[in-house]
Amino acid sequence: MHYIQAFCQWLNETQWSTYIRESDYPFPIIETFHVIGLAVSVGVVMWLDLRFLNIVMRDEPIQSVVDQLEPWAMGGFVIMFVSGALLFLSEPMKCYNTLAFRLKVIMLILTGLNVMYFHAKLYARLPEFDKLPNPPWQLKMVGIVSFVFWFGIIIAGRWTAYF
């Protein structure tokens, strides 16, 4: 924790951080991109999660849904991540001291691990899962974890701004 705090303090004093924090327009503009990137990215990820849970597009093979939607989810994620990094850069000390932001980072890391687990262990087996009447519990678990954490990240993100 000591190192993270020292890093945030250093970042807080940099020229870029001060620039975004103290000028009028960059922060609202970056935040607008962040929210719109979020809506697209989470909105698209949600269809993958709902497909894993066998709720939507049941007649479409799972792998087909993943292959068609994942590039858009990734695109939205990049916009969100870059804009999010800039927002963090503008007020690192505030973020460091906010519980909601700490929870948000933890949930982001867990969501990333969830995606890595899906790609490492389940993706290659999707054609096999498509032959089953119902996706296996591992795939459903990935869907539920993603769904819950993404909405958790939105809640924690919104609450970071309130405190």
Add this chain to the structure above:
Amino acid sequence: MTFLHFIPITFFQWCEAVWPGRWIKEATWVFAITETVHIMVLAVLMGSIFVVDLRLLGVGMKRRTASQLSKDLSPWMFTSVVLMVITGTALYMSEAVRLSQSAPFFFKILSLVLALIVQFTIIRSSTQPGKPEGAPLGKIAACLSLFFWFGVAFAGRAIAFL
């Protein structure tokens, strides 16, 4: 341009004085929770609109037809529109007087009305079963839909800053 140009201030004062405006105004955490729900539902709504519009433009879920996709996603889309309007109205009523003087709020509502008109006319007709692939009207509809819905989100965010 703001709503105060057309509607007397007494209407906005009335909005803040009645339930739920007054209730939300008095308990600050209710505003925060309602706004959080508003943003969560925004993700669901924009996700469904985005995927269908991309398909009409010939990208994204190319292996499904636009009408199949619209059938898959429209229950989610309409539920989220309803939830957006409910949470949005509640948020609006809690600060109606301030919003009556807000230009971004005026453009948000204008953009919303246009987005809904596009949704229920040309998007609906372009996503009927048996529509030919890549029809120009569908593409125009998708562009207008993306423009107005993103306009709603942009202007909505701007309310907090301008």
